[in-house]
Amino acid sequence: MAESGKATGGTRADESGLPFAAPCNHPDLAAPRRWLKRGWRDLRAAPVQSLVYGMGLMLITYAVAALSWWLGSFVLMVALLSGAMFIGPALAIGLYSISCQIEQGRKPVLGYCLREGRRHLGDELLFAAILLVVFLLWARAASVVHIFFPEHSQPDWSELAVFLGVGAVIGALFSAIIFSASAFALPMLMDRKADVVTAVITSVHAVLANKAVMLLWAALILTLTLAGFLTGTLFLVLPMIGHATWHAYRETIVADAWPRHD
Numbered sequence: 001m002a003e004s005g006k007a008t009g010g011t012r013a014d015e016s017g018l019p020f021a022a023p024c025n026h027p028d029l030a031a032p033r034r035w036l037k038r039g040w041r042d043l044r045a046a047p048v049q050s051l052v053y054g055m056g057l058m059l060i061t062y063a064v065a066a067l068s069w070w071l072g073s074f075v076l077m078v079a080l081l082s083g084a085m086f087i088g089p090a091l092a093i094g095l096y097s098i099s100c101q102i103e104q105g106r107k108p109v110l111g112y113c114l115r116e117g118r119r120h121l122g123d124e125l126l127f128a129a130i131l132l133v134v135f136l137l138w139a140r141a142a143s144v145v146h147i148f149f150p151e152h153s154q155p156d157w158s159e160l161a162v163f164l165g166v167g168a169v170i171g172a173l174f175s176a177i178i179f180s181a182s183a184f185a186l187p188m189l190m191d192r193k194a195d196v197v198t199a200v201i202t203s204v205h206a207v208l209a210n211k212a213v214m215l216l217w218a219a220l221i222l223t224l225t226l227a228g229f230l231t232g233t234l235f236l237v238l239p240m241i242g243h244a245t246w247h248a249y250r251e252t253i254v255a256d257a258w259p260r261h262d
Helices: 031-045 047-071 074-103 110-119 121-148 157-182 185-191 196-209 211-231 234-252
Strands: none
Touching (some): 031 047, 031 074, 031 211, 031 234, 047 074, 047 234, 074 185, 074 234, 121 157, 121 185, 157 185, 157 196, 157 211, 185 234, 196 211
C-alpha cells in the first residue's frame, strides 16, 4: 500500500479509549491516479458484481434527472434527490465490499455485498439524513441567491456576474461540505466498528489535512461523472469511482484503533 508522510490527527480519546477521529496519512498528488487505476482493476476483477451496482446507480441518476426535467417541479426534484441520497449509500457499500473481498484474496460474492449493505443500513440512513439536511440548506440558499438576479429583462454581463458569482461561491461551499463529510466516512463504516460521527469527523479531518490531493480527487470525480452522464457510461464510471474510493480510504485513513467487522 503506497503511503506518503506520517499519520497525523486522532490524538484525543473519548471514554471508551478510542480517539474522536482516526489519524490520516498524506498521499502525494499522484495518489488519485493510483486510486483510479486500482478501481479499474477491481472492476475488471469482478465485472458482473460491479456492473450490477453500476447499472443500479445509473438508473437512479437518470430517473431523477428525467422526472425532474419532465415535471419541472423543484419540490419534486428535492424529494427525488432526497430518496436517491438514501438509496445511494446502500449501493456504494456493496462496491466497497467488493474491493475489500478482492483485497483479502477472496472471490467477490454478490450476496455477501448485499448483506453488507443491509447490516450497515442504520448507519447509512443516519449518514444520508445528515447529507439530506445539508442538501435542503443548499436548496434554500440557492433560492435566496435569486435576489441578486437583475430585475430588468436584458441585463448585461456585469450585472449577471454578481448573481453567478454568489451562486458559484455558495455552490462551492456546500459541495465542499458534502464532499468532506462523505469522502471516507462510508468506507470506514463498512470496514470498522465505528459510529457515524467518528467516521464523518475522520473524513473531514483527512480532507482538510490533504487539501491539494483531495481537491484534485474531487475534480476527477466530477469530471468523470459528468462525462459518464453525457456519454451513457455511468454504469462503468460509477463502480470504478466506488472501488477507487475504497483504495483512497485504505491509503489515507489509519483506522487500526477500531476493530474490523467480521
